[in-house]
Amino acid sequence: MKKDIDIKSVAKLAAIKLTDADEKKFEKDLNIILEHVDALSKMNIEDEEINIHPLGEKLNLREDVSSEFLTHDEAMSNSPETEDGHFVVPPSLD
Amino acid sequence: MNMVPTIGIETHVELNTNSKMFCKCAVVETENPNESLCPTCLGLPGALPVPNLKAIESITMLALSANCAITKNGMFHRKNYFYPDLPKNYQISQFDLPVGVDGSIEIILNETKEIVEIERVHMEEDTGKSIHKGSGRIDSATSTLLDFNRSGVPLVEIVTKPVIKSSKEAVSYIEELRQLVIDLKISEGKLEKGNLRFDANISVAQEGDNELGVKVEIKNMNSLRSLEKAIDYEIKRQTKLIESNEVIIQETRHWDEDKEVTSSMRSKEGSADYRYFSDPDLPNMILSDEFIDNIKKTIPILPSEKRDKLSETGLSISESNYLSKSEEWIYDLFLKTQKITNDTKSTFNLITGELQGQLRKAGTEELPEWFTSERLSEIIKMINENKISFTSGKEILTNLIKNEIIPTKYAEDNNLIQDNDSDEIAKIVQNVIESNKEVVERIKDGEEKLVGFLVGQIIKSSKGNINPSIAKDLLLKEL
Incomplete structure (x- = not known):
């Protein structure tokens, strides 16, 4: 089942820049992790009930009532850059 | 390909x-x-x-x-x-x-x-x-x-x-x-x-x-x-x-x-x-x-179910589709009014044409509470039975949107009931022919569109309460 990691694609999806040295290091690390996880596919789970979620509990739902939490100034207070009440970030599509 | x-x-x-x-x-x-x-x-x-x-x-x-x-x-x-x-x-x-x-x-x-x-x-x-x-x-x-x-x-x-x-x-x-x-x-x-x-x-x-x-x-x-x-x-x-x-x-x-x-x-x-x-x-x-x-119990009537109900009154699929996508009150008003008039076409046309048009002009989306299907039916019935002209029907509709009126009573009080008595109309027709001899000659020479002018004259001299189709029939007979 195990596939080798495509480190460039993973780095792109994680939006991080890697040097050549980083790439080699993380490629090796991630492949070791995959090998560990691959052990799962060797398990015989035919008679096991599938647990689709790590938490067994039932989801609690909340009544549709609104309340205030943060003021505008509080919400913006940690932002390095703001403009006209907006958070400012580097340009991005979508 | x-x-x-x-x-x-x-x-x-x-x-x-x-x-x-x-x-x-x-x-x-x-x-x-x-x-x-x-x-x-x-x-x-x-x-x-x-x-x-x-x-x-x-x-x-x-x-x-x-x-x-x-x-x-x-x-x-x-x-x-x-x-x-x-x-x-x-x-x-x-x-x-x-x-x-x-x-x-x-x-x-x-x-x-x-x-x-x-x-x-x-x-x-x-x-x-x-x-x-x-x-x-x-x-x-x-x-x-x-x-x-x-x-x-x-x-x-x-x-x-x-x-x-x-x-x-x-x-x-x-x-x-x-x-x-x-x-x-x-x-x-x-x-x-x-x-x-x-x-x-x-x-x-x-x-x-x-x-x-x-x-x-x-x-x-x-x-x-x-x-x-x-x-x-x-x-x-x-x-x-x-x-x-x-x-x-x-x-x-x-x-x-x-x-x-x-x-x-x-x-x-x-x-x-x-x-x-x-x-x-x-x-x-x-x-x-x-x-x-x-949740199932709280589901209201769906658009497709509305269409089925509307189609049962004889509306076409696209007419039913139009009403199923109109405001809730238009859908209700149509079904209730159609039930009283039993005339699907006239009811559909008056509601989706004249009524919606007048409301749009007036810039409102709601009807006053006195605007009931019963009162609307009175207007439709009077038009269908030739008791009033379509123009008078429109006038009554305009008033019903603004004021609490009883359409039949309004028609009587405002002299909108059409005269369907042929003898009465015949007299007026005769008068109009007498006083428009030149026009009559031109019609006889082929200017047929002038018939409409004479019908207009007839209605004018009757103060608008003559049934135009009867007037036209009588006029053509005389000519």
Whole structure:
């Protein structure tokens, strides 16, 4: 089942820049992790009930009532850059 | 070679809840950015999501109304991506266990009923709004401004199977879906406010091919008109590429409203790139039989059921479709009035023509409480029995919108009852002929359109209460 990691694609999806040295290091690390996880596919789970979620509990739902939490100034207070009440970030599509 | 387009539509419907999907922040309509925020919808560390019961009820109602099978043991997944419009770096959505699957929605296309198959109906949260600053073009922006008021607003995504064959069918589907969410009262359903937003997946293949062509996703269509135009444009573009043996790239394209073209935005992520995994903060969502049964009981009459009821009165499919998509009170008024008059055509024409027209002119969407189906029927009956002219009927209608009047009494009090007594009319006809000898000669010489002038003179000298068709018949006999 195990596939080798495509480190460039993973780095792109994680939006991080890697040097050549980083790439080699993380490629090796991630492949070791995959090998560990691959052990799962060797398990015989035919008679096991599938647990689709790590938490067994039932989801609690909340009544549709609104309340205030943060003021505008509080919400913006940690932002390095703001403009006209907006958070400012580097340009991005979508 | 004959090309066949295949279209699938993804629609996002913003629900009309008071609070957001996973936190208590109010859903607000304000121009002021970043006013309704908390640690959960800002993605601050340690904040935990708690789903909104009303939103789950609303999506269940929609899924049931779209004939879906309900997933009783469902769950939420994280859809991971790095656009800044959601500050958590993921959107809480659903993946392989959506609330509803395998449904269908009936639509009307060219006087026939068609079925659009629904693949899935799932719950997720809306993103914030981004404003791209710079030269105006989205791909050359210098910075992005973010407003998170919308971040976390409950959003339902409805995905059709790739079964739609034309832009017209796509438009009809969206119209139907819009009416459905309005009738279920789960969304305002206003396109101009972004309550309903849609993307189209379009592919073109040669007729007879078993496989679909390469799928291109079109975004940024803000109206039904742009949906229709964008689909037509994209079908033409892909057909041209295939015919000249060029490759169609699987990508997302942006509809440019001004230039009326689609242009490439970015290559489309595969589902694996979103690295969906179950949200560890949200346990399984169990929808009990009792919960589902209770929702079923609250479902009102659906647009398709309205159409069936309307068709029973003798309306055509498209007339029924029109009324099923009108305001609730117009639908009610038609059915009640038709029951009294037993005249489907006149009732439909007066309500959808004259009444709606007058209301539009008056700038109102509501009728006063005294405007009952009984009073409207009186007007229709008087017109049909030739007791009043259609013009007088319009006059009474105008007054009934403004004042509490009894139409039959108003007609009598204002001398609108037509004289159907031929002898009386004959006298007036004779008088008019006497005093318009020159005109009569011209009519005899072939100027037939002057007959209308004489009829007008007859009605004028009778102060408007002569039945014009009787007057015309008598006049022609005399001539």
